[in-house]
Amino acid sequence: MSGVTLNKVIKKYGETQVIHGVDLQIDDGEFCVFVGPSGCGKSTLLRMIAGLEETTDGRIQIGARDVTQTDPAERGVAMVFQTYALYPHMTVEENMGFGLKMNGHPKAEIKAKVDEAARVLKLGEYLKRKPKALSGGQRQRVAIGRAIVRGPEVFLFDEPLSNLDAELRVEMRVEIARLHNEIGATMIYVTHDQVEAMTLADKIVVLRGGRIEQVGRPLDLYNNPDNQFVAGFIGSPAMNFFSGSAAGGKVTVPGLGGLVLDAPASVGDGAVTVGVRPQSLRLAEGESHKVDLSEQLGGVAYHYLVAGDDTRITVEAHDQSAPAPGARVGLSVAEGAALFFDAGNGQRLR
Template identity: 70%
Template structure:
């Protein structure tokens, strides 16, 4: 297995530049997730690593090899797409081994590799079935198995779970995490779903408009975001943001909440205060905010509050849960406040 290094990678379509000088190092055996909103360039970047998109400038290395101008078949990568793209007239066994057969591998070698991939993906009972007799999750496992038998240096996943229903998505997340643990391969995974990113990744790369906003371990990005975009994108529900002004006393006057400590910030500065839902306490005796909606998920509820110019979501646990129409006050935990520049969105530390 090999790591992947991108040096000042650029992609242009004519005069339009969509990838802006990406520098990134993915270690050998690492599970790296590209995440970001639609149109941020994450799939384009993945396809550049695969060789399916030409790199306009910069360099891509896989292991010790510069693969920037290599054909996809020479790069030592295998890609799993959003669609399964299985041959409907072939069995599961034939689908997984077809690529090796076309490349002239011996029948015994193909059988051995297919059997090993089937064991890893728990497909032994389905090897003689055709795709029409499989569920969506099973078809995607066959697609992954087809990649495994090739023995690639790097696995590339392009939103492989987006066509599955909610239950199968959870099941397949577990399957992919187990696969990475079992074979220890370098994997690059593209998704717009930050829950997938948080649960699968060793390293998350947050992209916006063809640029890297931040790179780090999932909990590092969650606890220590560099800017308002990352803070709002990582976490579900997302971080709450309210505008305020720094006072002479080293505090921020936040409408609907009151003053919160903000040592080290210049008086008069306009800032955005970030608060995660789990770091806010509801005071049912207050009257500042009206409960617009309470989403109960069993062990936890997410309470949507109206008040001032900002909507705020608060996490509630325990026996007492706020109800629609209640009026409440809120108290953020001062140990978990984030401050961002109101103009640039950059974190103020």
């Protein structure tokens, strides 16, 4: 197994630049997730590592090898796509071993590797079935098994769960996490779903506009975002943001009913953006906010409020009581829970 290093990687299509000098180190055996909104460059970056997209400038290393100009088949990577791309006329066993067969590997070796991959993925009883007799989750496991039998240095996943329903997505997340724990391979995984990123990753790379916004462990990004974009993207439900006015070390927040918060020393006088996660807000006595809607999910409830300045707010609660739509409530903020951002460039003020 090997790590992956990107050094000032650039991708252009004609005069249009879509990847802007990305530097990144992915350690051997690490599970790294590229996450970001549609069009941020995450799939393009993955395809550049795979060799499916040419690198305009910069360098890509897998282990100690510079693979920037290396043919995809020689890079030591295996890619699992959003579509399963299975041969419908072949059995599961034949699909999984097809790549090795085409490369002239002995039948006994192919069988041993397919049987081991089937054991890891719990596909043993399906080896003689054809894809049409499998569920979506089973087909995706076959696609992953086809990658495993190649024995790659690095596994690449391009939104592999996007075609699955919600229940299967959860099941396959668990399967992929278990697979990583069992084989310990370096894995790079692309998704637009930050829940997948949080639950799977050792390291998350947040991308926007072909640039890295922040790299770190999931909880580090959640608890200590560098900017407003990362703070709003990581976490579900998303962080609430309010316009505030700072003066003398205090920030007044009209969207929180005029609540006054203590600010760090880096917050100067003037406009500032205040971020508060839904679970750090509490319903309180008062009439500063109108209840628009409440969603009661049993163990958790989400209350959607509207402030007097039309700010939309999400509050997470862990009880089964819910105010009626149209009711007036107040809000409080858990001590030390507010984050502060520059109102102009969105950078964190610590």
